[in-house]
Amino acid sequence: MAQKLLGIDLGGTTVKFGILTLDGQVQEKWAIETNILEDGKHIVPDIVASIKHHLDLYGLTKDDFVGIGMGSPGAVDRQEKTVTGAFNLNWSETQQVGSVIEAEVGIPFAIDNDANVAALGERWVGAGANNPDVVFVTLGTGVGGGVIADGNLIHGVAGAGGEIGHIIVEPENGFDCTCGNKGCLETVASATGIVRLAHQMAESYEGASPIKASLDNGESVTSKDIFEAAQANDSFANSIVDRFTFYLGLATANISNILNPDSVVIGGGVSAAGEFLRSRVEDHFKKYSFPQVRQTTQIKLAQLGNDAGIIGAASLASQFIEA
Incomplete structure (x- = not known):
């Protein structure tokens, strides 16, 4: 058999x-x-x-x-x-x-x-613990996602359901997205998005910062560099991470206000920043989520990796x- x-x-x-x-x-x-x-x-x-x-x-x-x-x-x-x-x-x-x-x-x-x-995968044997209502957000070179509601993947009429990376989080002054819109989550919350934010914020930042110095010298800076500097109390890097987690918290709150999942699971390469990332996303999530949602939906880190x-x-x- x-x-x-x-x-x-x-x-x-x-x-x-x-x-x-x-x-x-x-x-x-x-x-x-x-x-x-x-x-x-x-x-x-x-x-x-x-x-x-x-x-x-x-x-x-x-x-x-x-x-x-x-x-x-x-x-x-x-x-x-x-x-x-x-x-x-x-x-x-x-x-x-x-x-x-x-x-x-x-x-x-x-x-x-x-x-x-x-x-x-995450819903079945990972952070979702086989719950029927789980949202997965993956932060890599782009921002992807999947929505599982009542045990079923949401596909939508054209298969574009769950395009979490294209929630608009900055309608006025957002970056152009490859999809043709402006201010999509993907433009600010992907590995490339956080570096884009760093370049934008470096223009107006005054103060000592190894990350700002690297950017000003035209050196390449990665999302990992920014998170490590923020954890080492580089105040400029910290302000970038705060902006990044604000966008992610706002987007996850909006999704959760509609779906009220058991959990929003954050995965992908950028999620390697771990609890430092998760707790800050959760702070913003709590600010923008509906009271019952705030009490019942959890922000979790993915467990299955590759x-x-x-x-x-x-x-x-x-x-x-x-x-």
Whole structure:
């Protein structure tokens, strides 16, 4: 009887794979490089070859698996199991993903957007503690997210549900966003956004600060540098972090005032700043949230790190478990 799930986390640089138990424990994991050459035409065949190789390696057959789940960047058609416009994969045209993998490997296949899938992972066995109402915000080079309400991922009519990075937090004097709007959360709360804030705020800051000195000298400064300086009491870095956490707190309060989730889970590279980040976001969140929301919705840090994608992808495959 099939007792395993296979999760795939497709990214622009690596494809991560995991074999999991039905209750979300990772048994095996591996990764391959994403070959995006020639319009990304090698990606799906490489995935198929890697699955076949590892099933042989571990002495497993297709009959051991309930299903395969996958998280992908770009616009995902869950019914057709296709991906369109995943530009970091060189997939501008619509790609047949699910039909090829199912035909080659013989295991049922499900696919969703990568941020949604990471949300499912954190909700299932991470900080969300399998609660039916969880919002996940991922802070990386952009700001992604996923909304799980009453146990279901919110997709919306065009698959754009849960675009947390595009909540407007600075309508008047905001930075231009790649989406065409101005003042989106992504422009100020991503790893690049906090550096953008630093440059903007450095113009009017007067006082000694290693971070300001680095910016004035044209040296490159990262979000990690800013958080470390703030923790070491650099007052300029502290003011940047405060502005950054204000935007994040405002956005999470707005989401929570609509959804009242059990928790808003913050993940992604920037969340490595840990409790220093979480507690300050929570302070702003409390200022802007509705009283009952303030008392019942928690701001938490993600727990699964890089495994959120494979675990969430595997949870997609659990839909194939026969009732």
